[in-house]
Amino acid sequence: MAVDRLERINSLLKRVIAESMFTVLQGDSVSPGLITVTDVKCGKDLRDATVRISVFGDDRLKETALQHLKHHAKRFQQIINREVRLKFTPRLCFQLDLSLEKGDEVLAILDSLPKD
Numbered sequence: 001m002a003v004d005r006l007e008r009i010n011s012l013l014k015r016v017i018a019e020s021m022f023t024v025l026q027g028d029s030v031s032p033g034l035i036t037v038t039d040v041k042c043g044k045d046l047r048d049a050t051v052r053i054s055v056f057g058d059d060r061l062k063e064t065a066l067q068h069l070k071h072h073a074k075r076f077q078q079i080i081n082r083e084v085r086l087k088f089t090p091r092l093c094f095q096l097d098l099s100l101e102k103g104d105e106v107l108a109i110l111d112s113l114p115k116d
Contacts, residue, residue: 006042012084013049014040017092020079024072030065038097042090049090052097062096069094 014037021032039052053069055062069076073092081089 006044009046009086010040010042010049013042013051013080013090016080016083017051017076020076024075024079025068028068030061030068034061035065035069038100046086046088046090048093050093050095052095054097054100066094066096 017040018037021035021037025032025035034056036054036056037051038054040049041052042049051069053066055065057065073094076092077089080086
């Protein structure tokens, strides 16, 4: 499978998951507005996909949001199956993406350095 095709599928899945976040998490204790889908990586056989998310809030809220997303993974898969034509609908595995927080820490350290 061409790398370009896999990148397009990853991008398409990212968009579909992000757009369906409000529908799937409606009525949950976690607001979908606090969750950002940062990356989706499909396996070469398109059977599994890792969805990396960033959550705005404290550690407890991040874990709660991750548990809610894992609980609703089948619902996301149903939406993907309905909206995207693939031979297989990938199984979704949600993971927290802490790279944004680490980037903020690096920027804070750079800002605290004396300017000479």
